Amino acid sequence: MSFDPVEFLEAAVQTPSHEDVTEMRDLLVETLESADADCGVEVDDAGNTVAVRDSGREGPHVVLNTHIDTVPPHVEFERVSGGGGADGGGDIVRGRGSCDAKGPLAALLAAFLGTAPEHGRVTLAVTPDEETNSTGAAALDFDPAPDAVVVGEPTELDVCNAAKGRFQATVTVRGANAHAAEPQSGVNAVRAAGDLLAALDDFGEREDTPDPSAQLGAPTLTPTTIEGGTATNQVPAECSFVVDRRSVPPETAEGFRSALAEHLRERAPAAVGVEVALAERDTPFLAAFETPEDDPVVRALREASGGAVRPFGAATEASYFAQVAPTVVFGPGSLADDEGAVAHSPREYVRLAEVERAGEAVEATLATLLC
Missing domain, CATH: 3.40.630.10 (Zn peptidases)
Known part of the structure; x- marks a missing residue:
């Protein structure tokens, strides 16, 4: 046939x-x-x-x-x-x-x-x-x-x-709840997340950033979704945002996660908690x-x-x-x-x-x- x-x-x-x-x-x-x-x-x-x-x-x-x-x-x-x-x-x-x-x-x-x-x-x-x-x-x-x-x-x-490869991670920012009428008594996770989103802009300037590939260029890092807060009259205690990483060799998913966590921790106030977790998968990320x-x-x-x-x-x-x-x-x-x-x-x-x-x-x- x-x-x-x-x-x-x-x-x-x-x-x-x-x-x-x-x-x-x-x-x-x-x-x-x-x-x-x-x-x-x-x-x-x-x-x-x-x-x-x-x-x-x-x-x-x-x-x-x-x-x-x-x-x-x-x-x-x-x-x-x-x-x-x-x-x-x-x-x-x-x-x-x-x-x-x-x-x-x-x-x-x-x-x-x-x-x-x-x-x-x-x-x-x-x-x-x-x-x-x-x-x-x-x-x-x-x-x-x-x-x-x-x-x-x-x-x-x-x-x-x-x-390029693709990694995905969620950045969770933690503060402390308070009444919105007394914002100084809490730690605003949404406000802190805004500063950390801005800190993504110089992530590529770290000494351990992979050199641009002759074919693929430099890696990219893009925030894609964000959520936080539970009430309109409350200082939010938690906010999270997702980032999309398009990688170049030889960066690994765990290497990216670790470097981003360190970078954001350095930019966050002491009272703010920062956690970076890779998306859960049963299969390896696409490198x-x-x-x-x-x-x-x-x-x-x-x-x-x-x-x-x-x-x-x-x-x-x-x-x-x-x-x-x-x-x-x-x-x-x-x-x-x-x-x-x-x-x-x-x-x-x-x-x-x-x-x-x-x-x-x-x-x-x-x-x-x-x-």
């Missing part, structure tokens, strides 16, 4: 996966089994769909990875001829997940099913839960370990060999990664796609794979265009020509690496 990535994409976008991925995973498994009964497709205990095409000869192991979950709410499927996007060119598919990441999935499927490796093996590993806690990716354990990994995400056919531009998988995919080599704009599960093998992020679609957000937005779309070209580029890369 021949595989048509556009036909699969249209079916996939019309298959909801923003609340439960079961129906979408069933479509994926049925597609793989119909196209290649010998690829040994399995669904593991973490819900990952894994299939293998093995040459039976020694050689490299290349992993193709992307995800099937999408963010709510569902956006209706639509195929538009000769339109879409900022420049209005080419047929597109609209719908939730078309760009992130069912377009990349269709491309990787085409490459996987179109490859008959001469040496080594290619593994397709498609995860659930990428948009939340990455439980699928964290559970993947390849044997043998991969020699290269291609992660499908919307990159406009550029080869993304680096990405920053960088793959050298001269690595074989980067070179092969750049030559096959014609795309630029650059960092990816968001944190990604590529972080997990980059700890064991050279890893790149690649695929059709864009996170945003000249009109605004594309991925995770009501106008999400992907160009069909890009989906087909992405599949061809990954297939050519596999041919180079597994010849």
Whole structure:
């Protein structure tokens, strides 16, 4: 059975996966089994769909990875001829997940099913839960370990060999309640939190701050939510705010937490308590990664796609794979265009020509690496 990535994409976008991925995973498994009964497709205990095409000869192991979950709410499927996007060119598919990441999935499927490796093996590993806690990716354990990994995400056919990590922490500020008519008798946690929010501005000036990366630049620190107080006529005893950290190598989540706690403690009055806690997760945070531009998988995919080599704009599960093998992020679609957000937005779309070209580029890369 021949595989048509556009036909699969249209079916996939019309298959909801923003609340439960079961129906979408069933479509994926049925597609793989119909196209290649010998690829040994399995669904593991973490819900990952894994299939293998093995040459039976020694050689490299290349992993193709992307995800099937999408963010709510569902956006209706639509195929538009000769339109879409900022420049209005080419047929597109609209719908939730078309760009992130069912377009990349269709491309990787085409490459996987179109490859008959001469040496080594290619593994397709498609995860659930990428948009939340990455439980699928964290559970993947390849044997043998991969020699290269291609992660499908919307990159406009550029080869993304680096990405910042993402850590999240909550800063809790504690004072003492008092009547608002006698504010001097209490310790105002909301007022103290305001000073500590301002202190975030010079966190990057600490001596232990990671040097800017040549590819990724400097890390960023952004407050995102805040809450505090329980009554309008009371000095608040507690206030908390959440910060988003986009990291660069070699910063770790715990290293960031410890440094921020020390920095804020130094800025807080003695009567104010300050605690910094990382968000609770059952899986590791997504750390920053960088793959050298001269690595074989980067070179092969750049030559096959014609795309630029650059960092990816968001944190990604590529972080997990980059700890064991050279890893790149690649695929059709864009996170945003000249009109605004594309991925995770009501106008999400992907160009069909890009989906087909992405599949061809990954297939050519596999041919180079597994010849």
